[in-house]
Amino acid sequence: MKKVEIYSDGSSLGNPGPGGWGTILQYKDNIKQISGGEKLTTNNRMELQGVIEGLKLLKEPCEVHLYSDSKYVVQAIQQWLENWKKNNWKTANKKDVKNRELWEEYDIISKPHKIVAHWVKGHAGHTQNEMCDQLAKAQANKFK
Numbered sequence: 001m002k003k004v005e006i007y008s009d010g011s012s013l014g015n016p017g018p019g020g021w022g023t024i025l026q027y028k029d030n031i032k033q034i035s036g037g038e039k040l041t042t043n044n045r046m047e048l049q050g051v052i053e054g055l056k057l058l059k060e061p062c063e064v065h066l067y068s069d070s071k072y073v074v075q076a077i078q079q080w081l082e083n084w085k086k087n088n089w090k091t092a093n094k095k096d097v098k099n100r101e102l103w104e105e106y107d108i109i110s111k112p113h114k115i116v117a118h119w120v121k122g123h124a125g126h127t128q129n130e131m132c133d134q135l136a137k138a139q140a141n142k143f144k
Contacts, residue, residue: 001114002027004062006054009069009122009132010046011140018143019043021050022135024128025057032057033131037139046136047073048102052109061112069122069129077117081107 005026012019020037034053037046047070055064068074076084081103084090089097089104097103120126122133 002060002062003065004058005065005067005128006051007067007128007132008047008050008054008073009129009136010043010048010050011133011136012041012043012046013140013144015043016040018140019046020136020139020142021046021053022132022139023050023054024132025054026128033135035135035139037136037143039143044070044072045099045102046140048099048106050132050136052102052106055106055109055113058113061114063114064116066115066117067120067126067128068117069120069126069133071119074117074119076103077106077115 006023008021008023010019010021018039019041020035022035025032036053047068051066051073084097089100091097120129122129
């Protein structure tokens, strides 16, 4: 199984407001950068959208090491997602899961892969995270 690294970041100017995501995929020496955005969105939606878009580019099952500065994304992948599904997309507090349609999409496209989510401190000099942040902000600024 191929080992792939995905680095992703999201940005929202206003929260809600104009937003963007930036993602870097790395397999051995091959690196691909992608980004996108929306006119009205939230930071959490953009964080998750970047992860989803990165996974969509994988053409076969992979061991994916996912790096994000979003505790929301990392904790959901590591801890919450399975219980949300068991509880009909309700949180532990019986509230509707926010961004459910994105989490359902993530759940479907992540199935063939072994995903290990890693949290990285944002704005702390992590090279790929800083690059993703720049990509995300550039996209968000297009919608200002």
